[in-house]
Amino acid sequence: MTYCLGIKLDAGLVLASDSRITAGIDYISTYRKLHTFQPADDRIFVILTSGNLGTTQELLDCLRRDLDAGGERVSLRSVGYLFEAARYVGQTLFGIERAYDAAFRSGGVSGTATLILGGQIAGRSPELFLIHPEGNYVAASRETPFLQLGEFKYGKPILSRIANTALSLNDAARLALISFDAALKSNLSVGPPIDLAVLPRDTLQLSQQLSLDEGSPLFRQMSSDWDSSMHSAFGRLPHFPWET
Amino acid sequence: MTYCLGIKLDAGLVLASDSRITAGIDYISTYRKLHTFQPADDRIFVILTSGNLGTTQELLDCLRRDLDAGGERVSLRSVGYLFEAARYVGQTLFGIERAYDAAFRSGGVSGTATLILGGQIAGRSPELFLIHPEGNYVAASRETPFLQLGEFKYGKPILSRIANTALSLNDAARLALISFDAALKSNLSVGPPIDLAVLPRDTLQLSQQLSLDEGSPLFRQMSSDWDSSMHSAFGRLPHFPWET
Numbered sequence: 001m002t003y004c005l006g007i008k009l010d011a012g013l014v015l016a017s018d019s020r021i022t023a024g025i026d027y028i029s030t031y032r033k034l035h036t037f038q039p040a041d042d043r044i045f046v047i048l049t050s051g052n053l054g055t056t057q058e059l060l061d062c063l064r065r066d067l068d069a070g071g072e073r074v075s076l077r078s079v080g081y082l083f084e085a086a087r088y089v090g091q092t093l094f095g096i097e098r099a100y101d102a103a104f105r106s107g108g109v110s111g112t113a114t115l116i117l118g119g120q121i122a123g124r125s126p127e128l129f130l131i132h133p134e135g136n137y138v139a140a141s142r143e144t145p146f147l148q149l150g151e152f153k154y155g156k157p158i159l160s161r162i163a164n165t166a167l168s169l170n171d172a173a174r175l176a177l178i179s180f181d182a183a184l185k186s187n188l189s190v191g192p193p194i195d196l197a198v199l200p201r202d203t204l205q206l207s208q209q210l211s212l213d214e215g216s217p218l219f220r221q222m223s224s225d226w227d228s229s230m231h232s233a234f235g236r237l238p239h240f241p242w243e244t
Numbered sequence: 245m246t247y248c249l250g251i252k253l254d255a256g257l258v259l260a261s262d263s264r265i266t267a268g269i270d271y272i273s274t275y276r277k278l279h280t281f282q283p284a285d286d287r288i289f290v291i292l293t294s295g296n297l298g299t300t301q302e303l304l305d306c307l308r309r310d311l312d313a314g315g316e317r318v319s320l321r322s323v324g325y326l327f328e329a330a331r332y333v334g335q336t337l338f339g340i341e342r343a344y345d346a347a348f349r350s351g352g353v354s355g356t357a358t359l360i361l362g363g364q365i366a367g368r369s370p371e372l373f374l375i376h377p378e379g380n381y382v383a384a385s386r387e388t389p390f391l392q393l394g395e396f397k398y399g400k401p402i403l404s405r406i407a408n409t410a411l412s413l414n415d416a417a418r419l420a421l422i423s424f425d426a427a428l429k430s431n432l433s434v435g436p437p438i439d440l441a442v443l444p445r446d447t448l449q450l451s452q453q454l455s456l457d458e459g460s461p462l463f464r465q466m467s468s469d470w471d472s473s474m475h476s477a478f479g480r481l482p483h484f485p486w487e488t
Binding site for chain 1 (some may be wrong): 431473
């Protein structure tokens, strides 16, 4: 499995992914799932990938090939709106899935993938989309400021409590890390390093891009401070009426 | 769905369940999923149910009928060990599932159920089991002191942080409530009231049995205190190196 998270804020976007790839329980490897595209000065895209690794690798190859092809082809350089980027990426994804559909069906394997696409095109607002295996997309909004992929349940309660579009980029990055901490601690199919990207509104470049191993001092301190806070908060919970 | 939780402690057992029954998104009702059996003074059992409601209701009816039948029939009164109770309940469950198997298959519906069984028989230790749809069971242990059913992921991270067999019964009951709070806030298929039962070791009776609605002052205070603590803990997380 996988855990990927995007948070849309008034101040920009925060995106994060784990790096564990599993195929059964005895094939475990590490691949980055956070991919940045900056095909021109007026635009930046971050794509988070989950699902079949072959499908997502081929998707990224196709996106890069379309950029190489120059102006006559739809690409991340040619789209005028971020929703058009989502539609183009979704259609490219669905085309790859369809090409292998019969083979995957006969093997009883899922070849589908699900994506998060975030980014900004100059003169427009930053946007964040979840792209379904069918190729269509849904957007984050003020009421639903975060989108998740994969093993999302462990890390969701803290997001539901804290996430809102008024958070600063740094607070949202902290929130992403403790949400990942919950997923990492609970599920072996979510594994480090955690890739984290911060895209401030209207800058068209990532202000921070980190790859955090569990042993990294930053992640360790965040994780251990949070754990201590949980224990002391637990110790302060109200007593039951029958306790003296 | 459902969320059920059992915690095994040196001091006894804590068991909790939600009460929401869903069949699709437009049929939602409320049923207790925590059932207490005290067929003789020397024994007590608590069964938490998840899965097909018809199957679990028929199971409970069969368990009661077997108690009515008197000594010649295996029942919760006749078993000598708690694992025998788990085996008997598991076999009864599997028999019901098997009886409807063809009908369920043709309807494309799952008729299976999964259970948690906790309890004590005088002279033996309290035990806690998870009973699979196939009828077999696994036991809680010192290393794995809690067992969960249903929508377990939301409420698992806090259990993984805090649960251990040395917790007091009251602390484990508080832990159960905040684990349920996470599940209730995250998933519409988990719904109140929350039934909570506390079984102190060697007393053979429940010391507490609560049914807590979301509006109950006890649950509201626990939930709101926890939420405040999460927000202030979040505000105390360490800064990133690039923050001034």
